[in-house]
Amino acid sequence: MECTVEGCEETPTLHFTWAWGEEGACCDAHRSYLESKASQLGRTIAFERGSTLRDYKPPVVRDLSPELGALRMQNAELMERVKKDQETIGLLEAKIYELQSKLADQPAAPPTAESSPASPPSGAAPRARGSR
Ligand SMILES: [Zn+2]
Numbered sequence: 001m002e003c004t005v006e007g008c009e010e011t012p013t014l015h016f017t018w019a020w021g022e023e024g025a026c027c028d029a030h031r032s033y034l035e036s037k038a039s040q041l042g043r044t045i046a047f048e049r050g051s052t053l054r055d056y057k058p059p060v061v062r063d064l065s066p067e068l069g070a071l072r073m074q075n076a077e078l079m080e081r082v083k084k085d086q087e088t089i090g091l092l093e094a095k096i097y098e099l100q101s102k103l104a105d106q107p108a109a110p111p112t113a114e115s116s117p118a119s120p121p122s123g124a125a126p127r128a129r130g131s132r
Helices: 028-041 066-105 124-131
Strands: 015-017 023-024 043-050
Touching: 015 028, 023 028, 028 043, 028 066
Parallel strands: none
Antiparallel strands: 015 023, 015 043
């Protein structure tokens, strides 16, 4: 594995992560290069000593335009928001389900209270008709 800065063939000694989550590895010489890239973009980059180098091949760092950095950051933020929204949806769905099953447990039409004053007591009607 080589330093992921384009054109560099040094063995990477540092693992880095862009603010938007993209990772890579670079040599000591390119740390400041990437840091200045990051400050150009107004984004952070985190470096870690090489022990955490992953096995996959990260994308080569080419000229990273501020637009591209901004879009990637925006994308990462949107992904984060979508994830949170999905969690909220999950919670709300669980709540809805809970409330629905509570409602289902209740008797459909309670025979007391609101319905009884309007209609006569159930025992009265047949007796009244029979006496006439
Ligand atoms: Zn390098």
